[in-house]
Each structure stands twice: as C-alpha cells, then as structure tokens.
Amino acid sequence: MSKVKYYYDSETLSYQKIERKKGRRLGIALLSLVAIFLAAFILLVVYLNLPQIQTPKEKALKRELTNMQLQYGMLNRKMDQIQDVLGNIEDRDNNIYRLYFESNPIPEEQRRAGFGGVNRYRNLEGYDNSKLIMETTQRMDILTKQIVVQSRSLDEIAELAKEKEQLLSAIPAIQPVRNENLKRIASGFGWRNDPFTKVKKFHYGMDFTAPRGTPVYATGDGRIERADNRATGYGNHIRLDHGYGYTSLYAHLYKYNVRVGQRVKRGDVIGFVGSTGRSEAPHLHYEIYKDGERINPINFYYGNLSPEEFDQVLQQAQQENQSLD
Known part of the structure; x- marks a missing residue:
C-alpha cells in the first residue's frame, strides 16, 4: 500500500494531501521501463566489447590449453x-x-x-x-x-x-694345392685326351701335379661327407659338403687327414697328394659340384690368387693336353 504524502499550504496554514495524477504515474512507469531497457542495452554492449571477465580457475585452464x-x-x-x-x-x-x-x-x-x-x-x-x-x-x-x-x-x-x-x-674359393708346392697344372676342365685310352674324354675337374705327400687344403668351410676309395677311378678321395648346394671332391690321395662327419674350415689340411685309383702320376684331381652338377673349378680361386697368378692358371687350364686320370 502506497504511503499518503502531504504538503504545507502557507495560505491556509494547514497540511494538504498530495493527489497524484494518473497520467503522471503512467509517465513515470514508462520512463522507468525505458531506463531499465537502456541500462540493459548498455550492459550488453559492454559485455560484448570488453574482454570477458575470467575467474582464476578459468585463467589457469586457459594457460594449460595454450601450453x-x-x-x-x-x-x-x-x-x-x-x-x-x-x-x-x-x-x-x-x-x-x-x-x-x-x-x-x-x-x-x-x-x-x-x-x-x-x-x-x-x-x-x-x-x-x-x-x-x-x-x-x-x-x-x-x-x-x-x-x-x-x-x-x-x-x-x-x-x-x-x-x-x-x-x-x-663357397670353395682357394686353390687346393699351394703354388709353392705345385709343379704345374696338368689339365683343366673340358675335353682332354685320356692317358690310358688316348681318346678324347670330358675331364670334369682340374689336375694339380705335385710330389706325393703334398698337403691338400679344404677350399671352403664344410663337413666331410666321404673319405674312402669306394668310387670308381678316384682312389682315395674326399667329398666335402659346403652347404648351399656346393660340394668339392679331392681324388687320388695318398692318405687322409680327416674323418667322415668332421667339420673343417677353409685352409685346413684334409689329405695329401698321391696316385691312387685310375691315375698316371702323383697329382690331385679336384672337382666342384653345384646342386649336383659338376662345374669348372677355375672360377673359384679368387681367394688366394693374384690377378697375374689367376691369368697364368687360366692359360694352363685351357690347354687341350692329356689329363692324368
């Protein structure tokens, strides 16, 4: 309930009641409403155009996000x-x-x-x-x-x-007989005259002429597969299984220096030059097999021969002379 207000009338020397006009009340109400909207608009503009007011926690989170x-x-x-x-x-x-x-x-x-x-x-x-x-x-x-x-x-x-x-x-990579012990290369891989029949016959290895008892060396790492004289014509011979499809054969030996199943390294002495089996004179008959096929040993001496020595061996091996077995 609104309070009744009075004012002092000096002419009548009495208090008179203040009567409010209805139009004035409406004007004041409208003016107040406009003032409220204006204040709200100003606050909205300030809020949108000034940096947002942040709490300390919001500031810390913003720093963490930036980091x-x-x-x-x-x-x-x-x-x-x-x-x-x-x-x-x-x-x-x-x-x-x-x-x-x-x-x-x-x-x-x-x-x-x-x-x-x-x-x-x-x-x-x-x-x-x-x-x-x-x-x-x-x-x-x-x-x-x-x-x-x-x-x-x-x-x-x-x-x-x-x-x-x-x-x-x-891989077999050295000469099975050292040059200082070698007299000559009697025969190479290819067609040669047979020393007994005197007819041409394919010679599947290389013949190294050397005195009886000359050391014979393993030309690559491997396992001794055979060391016997039970193969026709080879006499005392050794078969060395190198793995990877490679096998080397050393024939006409005087005696062995290894046993079957033994593992040897390249350069180990495995036997000694002789003239057993179908042989005309002391020498080493040397063969190399790859995947069961006999191949030319001349391509496997890169391990201990100089280029000049290899050229000399190559020339001797290519001569179509008589083999010793």
Missing part, C-alpha cells in the same frame, strides 16, 4: 625430424642393404599403410582441439608402425648378413 597447443606443435616438429631420419633409413634399407643381400624391397604401401576399419580415435572427438589431438595421435601411430616395419626389416637383414657371411666362408 598444450605449444607442446603439440613441438611434438609435430619432432615427428617431422624423425620422419626424415626414418625415410633415409628406409631408402638405404631398400636400395642398399636388401639389394646387396638379394632380398625384395619392402613396398611403399606396406611401409605407409594406415589403420582401416573402426574409428580408433572416437574417444578424442568433441573437444575444442580434437582435430589437432586426433591428427597428432594418428601421425604417432603411423610413425610407430613404420618403425616396427623397419625394425623387423633390419632383423631380417641381420639374418641375411649372417647367412651371407656363412655362404662366403662355405
């Missing part, structure tokens, strides 16, 4: 550097290491393959920086996969290198 964005940016730059280094390793892996060890390069699509199927990053959606976080996480996952692929490739290369080393040690 996170900075950290993600640094992380992406580091991943760029890692990607460059990894790309260099992948290039060498495909074009040097795998090429040297005769292994197929890893396809680019296998190295760069992403992750198909379900959305792996659904739990990262719905945030202010979801795109940045999802892209960085995806890059990290792909980079991790590339590193795993490269790591497995290097493991494979290490195994290939180990096998390559074993292969190089196993």
